[in-house]
Amino acid sequence: MTLKLIAEQLINGLVLGSMYAIVASGLTLIWGTMKMLNFAHGELYMLGGYVLYFTLMVFGMHPFWAVFLAMLVVFFVGVLIERALIHPLLDKPGWDVSPLVVTLGISIFLQNFALKVWGERFKNVPYFIEGTMEAAGFRIAYQRILILVVAAGVMFGFWMYVKKSRFGIALRATAQDRESATILGINSHRIYMLTFGISSALAALAATMLAPLFLINPWMGIPPQLKAFIVVVLGGLGSFEGAILGGFLLGTIESLAIVFLSSEWKDVVSFVVLILILIIRPSGFFGTKEW
């Protein structure tokens, strides 16, 4: 166990963590605005992976357009889910439970849909950029660097968008006080619909970036969904900053766990972290802050 190994694992941790952050920010975005948990988030991630497989491998598109199309398709799937299945539950009694049941149902449906339609054979996509970079004795695959760059760019762009744009202000206003937002002319139903779409597209983005590292299969959404829940609890439900920080933290902790224990233990370590956080600081790092 050398310092070099630790350093390499740290970088891997940041790469993985950046994607945890992206998946978790989608989850936290929905919680922050609609006060509901989306149990189908992992399956939207999975759909992103499959769309990428088709755009990249079947239609032979350039990776940029393949990723873009995957995000777009999953955005509309998210919008459709919100319109058809979540929207009718809004403002009805039982809102604290009903979206859980519905999204869990969607999750089970989508997994079995993928299994039935696309089969149980795992699908492989190549790295978007072949080769590795060698610097200061380190070897890092370009794909991993690409992941980090994309994650940083998307997170910064999204953060600025939410802070500065008309839509971002409306989104935060709706999250904090829906009725006040309504009298200012903000259509909260439209905000919810778009929030769901954006959240889904973020999940799809993470799936497409990680697909070359892992494999595409009907169950690929389960681990990121679980990790995203841990991240969101770690960072504080509904907090964007918390999701980013929590994502990087969890990725790093897992990668170091692989070095010091073994790869079988990394999930144990992440759940221990979750339990510790729940004991020590149940509201997470940014738990009291809202959008």
Add this chain to the structure above:
Amino acid sequence: MLEIHGIDVFYGDAQALWEVSLRVKEKEIVTLLGGNGAGKSTTLRAVSGLLKPRRGSISLAGVRLDRINPHQIILQGLSHVPEGRRLFANMTVMDNLLAGAYTPAAWKNREAAVQGMVEIFPILKERRNQLAGTLSGGEQQMCAIARAMVSQPRVLLLDEPSLGLAPVIVERIFEVVQKINGNGVTVLLVEQNAHIALQIAHRGYVIETGRMVLEGVSSELLQNDYVKKAYLGI
């Protein structure tokens, strides 16, 4: 300008308003007086579409507000400062004001409109990067009025702006309301503090347990024995 005609409003099965009618003419300040739970806020909430009347009609310059989606009512030029300010507490003062400029027309003109508001309330300029929840009560009320005014409405609904504020602050806010009215904005002011409300209002209505019981010009209401006894404490 604003005409409420015989509305019945319910919360679930519980009726809150019975055949409430009220008129506000252009450029008028009209106050709606009444005690706690009399139906003042309910009336305003019906006007801004948050509650739909089961009977009766609400119209603004001939347009039926009760048939419009609540988020589209501001497009008719009607803005509402809700009871208890209801600011976006975890957003900055500036973002609160920008949220008030959400309508497409106001968004285009947002910088000038926000500038106009901070000229009326200079304290908001100082506080612009502070979270709205950290403002004092008076500052929050100013911020709430400014947020509602950024869209440059024709009619302003004000729900108990004096609530919980020191008398000197209340006076400042009412001066501003008069100034806003002087600029041509029609005002419907809901108040428990009848004394100060009747000082700036042209006319007033009194509502009790969901029914209108009195109406008249302010000078009359100030002299009315019932108003004196029940609302002015004389």
